[in-house]
Amino acid sequence: xxxxxxxxxxxxxxxxxxxxxxxxxxxxxxxxxxxxxxxxxxxxxxxxxxxxxxxxxxxxxxxxxxxxxxxxxxxxxxxxxxxxxxxxxxxxxxxxxxxxxxxxxxxxxxxxxxxxxxxxxxxxxxxxxxxxxxxxxxxxxxxxxxxxxxxxxxxxxxxxxxxxxxxxxxxxxxxxxxxxxxxx
Amino acid sequence: xxxxxxxxxxxxxxxxxxxxxxxxxxxxxxxxxxxxxxxxxxxxxxxxxxxxxxxxxxxxxxxxxxxxxxxxxxxxxxxxxxxxxxxxxxxxxxxxxxxxxxxxxxxxxxxxxxxxxxxxxxxxxxxxxxxxxxxxxxxxxxxxxxxxxxxxxxxxxxxxxxxxxxxxxxxxxxxxxxxxxxxxxxxxxxxxxxxxxxxxxxxxxxxxxxxxxxxxxxxxxxxxxxxxxxxxxxxxxxxxxxxxxxxxxxxxxxxxxxxxxxxxxxxxxxxxxxxxxxxxxxxxxxxxxxxxxxxxxxxxxxxxxxxxxxxxxxxxxxxxxxxxxxxxxxxxxxxxxxxxxxxxxx
Numbered sequence: 001x002x003x004x005x006x007x008x009x010x011x012x013x014x015x016x017x018x019x020x021x022x023x024x025x026x027x028x029x030x031x032x033x034x035x036x037x038x039x040x041x042x043x044x045x046x047x048x049x050x051x052x053x054x055x056x057x058x059x060x061x062x063x064x065x066x067x068x069x070x071x072x073x074x075x076x077x078x079x080x081x082x083x084x085x086x087x088x089x090x091x092x093x094x095x096x097x098x099x100x101x102x103x104x105x106x107x108x109x110x111x112x113x114x115x116x117x118x119x120x121x122x123x124x125x126x127x128x129x130x131x132x133x134x135x136x137x138x139x140x141x142x143x144x145x146x147x148x149x150x151x152x153x154x155x156x157x158x159x160x161x162x163x164x165x166x167x168x169x170x171x172x173x174x175x176x177x178x179x180x181x182x183x184x
Numbered sequence: 185x186x187x188x189x190x191x192x193x194x195x196x197x198x199x200x201x202x203x204x205x206x207x208x209x210x211x212x213x214x215x216x217x218x219x220x221x222x223x224x225x226x227x228x229x230x231x232x233x234x235x236x237x238x239x240x241x242x243x244x245x246x247x248x249x250x251x252x253x254x255x256x257x258x259x260x261x262x263x264x265x266x267x268x269x270x271x272x273x274x275x276x277x278x279x280x281x282x283x284x285x286x287x288x289x290x291x292x293x294x295x296x297x298x299x300x301x302x303x304x305x306x307x308x309x310x311x312x313x314x315x316x317x318x319x320x321x322x323x324x325x326x327x328x329x330x331x332x333x334x335x336x337x338x339x340x341x342x343x344x345x346x347x348x349x350x351x352x353x354x355x356x357x358x359x360x361x362x363x364x365x366x367x368x369x370x371x372x373x374x375x376x377x378x379x380x381x382x383x384x385x386x387x388x389x390x391x392x393x394x395x396x397x398x399x400x401x402x403x404x405x406x407x408x409x410x411x412x413x414x415x416x417x418x419x420x421x422x423x424x425x426x427x428x429x430x431x432x433x434x435x436x437x438x439x440x441x442x443x444x445x446x447x448x449x450x451x452x453x454x455x456x457x458x459x460x461x462x463x464x465x466x467x468x469x470x471x472x473x474x475x476x477x478x479x480x481x482x483x484x485x486x487x488x489x490x491x492x493x494x495x496x497x498x499x500x501x502x503x504x505x506x507x508x509x510x511x512x513x514x515x516x517x518x519x520x521x522x523x524x525x526x527x528x529x530x
Contacts, residue, residue: 042394042441044464045525050517051408057422060411061471061500061507062452067424070514072465097290115448115482119339124346126303129290144461146446147483156289162483166447167514175482176351184277184288184352 071168073145080139086111086172087137087150087161094177095154097128113164113173120177129183130154137161148172156183222265222361224333228368230255240366241359247281250297250315251363257319259371265364266333267326267340271319273360274298274341277353283313290348298322298345334476386479389438389489392527397438397489399470399508399519400430404530408518424516425469425509426530430495433504434477437493439486440468440523448482450475455499455507458492465514471507474498 059065073079093108104125109117135153140160142148148163157180163172235252238244243251251272258268275281278299287294293302296318300306311317325344326332332340337360338353389397406427410419430437439460446461457471458478470493477494486492497504508530510522520530 042464042526044466044512045522047512047515047517050512050521050525052512053422053424053516057410058420060421060423061425061455063500065452067422067516070467070511072467072511072514113482119342119350122343122346122350123348127290127301127346128348129288130348143485144444144446144463146459146461147444149483164447164482166449177349178351179349184290184347184349 073165073168075142075145079145083148083150083163083172084137084139086163086174087148087152088133090161090163090174090177091130091133091137091152091154091159095128095130095132097125097131099125101125111174113175116173116175129179130156130159156180222269222364223370224264224266226265227259227262227371228255228265228268228364229259229371230368232256235367241362243276243281243359243363248363248367250275250281250283252367253315254297254319255364255368257316258323261320261323261327263323263327264333265368265370266337267323268368269357269360269364270326270337270340271322272363273337273353273356274322274345275319276356276359277341278345283315285313386491387436388491389436391489394527395441395488396523396526396528397440398523398528398530399440399468400428400435400437400495400506402428402530404520405429405505408520425471425507426519428506428508428530430504430506433495433497435495435504435506436491437470437473437495437506439488439490439492440528441466441488443468443486445480445482445484445486445492448478448480451499453500455501456496460486460492465512467511469507469509469511471509472496472498472501472505 053067055068057067059067090108090111093104093111096104096107101124105121108120112120132155133152134155137150137152140149140151146165150161150163152159152161159180160178162175162178164175165172230252232249232252235248238248240248254271254275255268258271272281275297278294279297281297283296284299285295287299287301291299291301294300295302295309296312297315298306298312298318298321300312300318300321302309302312306312306321307317311321322344326340329335329340329343332343335343336354337357338351341353342350391397404426406423408423408426411421411423412419429435441460441462443460443462445458446467447459448457449459450456451471455471456473456475456478457469458473458480460468460470462468472495473493474496475498477496478492479494480486480492495504495506501507508519510517510519512522523530
């Protein structure tokens with residue numbers, strides 16, 4: 001299994017090496033870059049002095065897996081709209097206590113992360129206290145561009161949803177659906 | 185520190201890393217670190233006649249008597265101290281250890297210590313209102329939860345209760361541990377369960393003058409950089425992080441700087457990895473812990489030097505160690521050089 005993968009990677013590296021002369025990295029930050037999330041107090045050294053990994057080599061902690069730069073997400077209008085929209089979708093799918101389990105889960109599961117799918121697959125919808133959204137979801141925490149905390153008004157109070165995304169191209173998925181205090 | 189020093193360090197470390205790997209393979213199996221918390225093998229016995237009035241963890245009188253019935257019901261089914269403690273935690277989260285004769289909005293028909301519903305699964309009204317019988321019915325279902333010792337307590341409780349929020353019971357775990365520890369004795373030894381006291385405490389990292397922490401203790405067992413493929417001889421493999429001995433199996437792993445846990449995942453070889461977003465385009469990644477030794481949750485804020493995991497051997501690894509990686513704007517950089525630039529020697 002490993003050999004063909006390794007050879008494929010070697011081929012990719014050759015193509016890459018002949019195409020470029022220097023390690024490939026993302027373009028340096030320019031004036032047109034999207035707004036950055038709350039910048040920390042410390043400053044970064046120049047990446048060029050830190051021996052950046054060239055694209056196309058094979059990760060020796062995961063034989064057969066080729067290293068590609070991570071598309072780092074940033075907060076922008078599209079990200080915010082997508083997070084709020086996804087939160088509404090998740091809450092709408094979740095807040096259906098009268099549905100049979102199979103139907104309820106079939107709609108909710110694709111909107112959740114792998115871990116949340118394991119966590120929420122044991123919920124009996126008959127035990128769900130919420131049955132309606134009563135207002136627009138609000139994004140309340142942008143501390144990390146990989147994470148979104150969204151408050152969703154419902155008929156039993158304000159739920160807080162945690163969403164995550166693994167990179168700039170991945171969709172937002174639900175991690176947790178936390179009811180208002182006093183509601184189980 | 186200038187580049188010359190770094191180069192010297194790398195040259196010195198390379199042979200050491202090979203020795204370290206060999207020793208690692210000899211010394212460490214693939215066992216997880218010492219279990220922390222209530223016993224998963226021994227059961228707790230209790231003398232119902234000598235239950236103290238309390239308060240214990242804020243609970244007293246009938247509440248502790250009810251906890252004693254729960255512990256006894258678990259013991260009579262030969263369940264472990266951990267299972268028994270999960271039973272007490274669940275009843276705290278459902279009823280504050282009171283035999284409630286009413287339900288709630290989502291389940292108006294819920295009754296008793298465990299708020300069991302009138303759906304046929306939990307017996308008659310009398311059964312659901314009886315502390316011992318309701319606990320027995322709870323534990324009979326709990327005993328069917330597969331691999332429950334590897335799940336968090338609230339996940340186990342949730343899989344029995346099937347309530348709407350899988351994380352609901354987590355805030356009640358510490359109180360349940362205190363109650364079981366105070367009321368019972370471990371079968372066979374007659375000793376008090378001491379798990380809550382002996383639980384290994386988290387170890388904070390030491391911060392540099394500039395406020396950064398090492399990710400773990402050294403030495404470096406394998407540095408960042410290109411590798412010659414041992415089979416093909418080509419330079420196509422790369423070690424995109426720095427391996428650290430990290431205190432060996434169970435040693436502490438620290439967040440290098442403030443940030444948020446942005447991802448926890450198993451890589452394609454089952455290597456569990458924690459990613460922390462430090463903002464400003466900087467990510468740090470910590471690989472090879474066992475899942476149960478990851479001490480943070482996704483979304484959680486962390487601070488520089490906070491212990492976030494214990495060193496393990498999951499994934500493509502031949503002994504307990506930490507694979508530590510730093511990404512800037514999505515590209516892996518040398519963790520040794522990066523940490524040096526912020527005043528920390530790995």
